Amino acid sequence: MLLDNRSPIWNIPNILTLLRIAAIPVLAVLLLSPSREAGFWAAALFAVASITDWLDGYLARRMGIVTVFGKFLDPIADKLIVMAALIMILPYGRVPAWMVLVILGREIIITGLRGIASTEGIVISASDLGKFKTIFQLVAIIALLLHYDYRWFFSIDHPWLYVNMHNVGMFYLWIATIITIWSGVDYLVKYMRVIAK
Structure with a gap:
């Protein structure tokens, strides 16, 4: 295109x-x-x-x-x-501050490096890791915004049918944070290889 x-x-x-x-x-x-x-x-x-x-x-x-x-x-x-x-x-207190720092820090650093690379006419392709990071991040944030307990079936009241959205959000946020670090390191390695050439 x-x-x-x-x-x-x-x-x-x-x-x-x-x-x-x-x-x-x-x-x-x-x-x-x-x-x-x-x-x-x-x-x-x-x-x-x-x-x-x-x-x-x-x-x-x-x-x-x-x-x-x-x-x-x-x-x-x-x-x-x-x-x-x-x-x-x-x-x-719905999300640990260090996780927010890692996620936002990665975005700022990678955006800055992309800007520097583009001024030199260099395009560093995004990996699939970045796409997975985004998916897990979005699911995590939606769940963390919901935060409270929700029932799967609104007409049936049973403890087993409740899901705590905060716990769901934290589960996906842990995965998103790990992929965030992984994809950030992957991008930095690619950037250094391209710049070295």
Whole structure:
């Protein structure tokens, strides 16, 4: 797919990306409250934003309107909404601070290295590890936003039918954090090899 520098900024994929950025302050306001209801709506908003992340990329490729603006803005939108969600639930003790530091630190370092590489005309392809990291991260954040116990079947009240979404979120966040470190090291190794050449 060739990069089309002449495509207008106001196309469907870019509008979806901008809507994802616009959702960030709404998400932050919802997460000012630790209540079950606020967490539910925050999780729903985050889930919809995650779907638009996949959808805007799919539409850009399908419609042949991959733009410089879109390629720049899309990963920034992804990182901003993840950062917003993790930072906003930090005061409630729903996520360990060191995990947030590792996840956000990795994103800042890799984004910086990509920027440096691109100024030299170097493109370092993303690995599948990065995709797995994103999937586990998104699932973890949605579960952590839900946080409370939920029943699988709303009409049946039995202890075995309850699931603690915080525990589910932490399980996936551990996996996401391990892959975050792994993919970060993998990218650094690739970067050093390319720069060495």
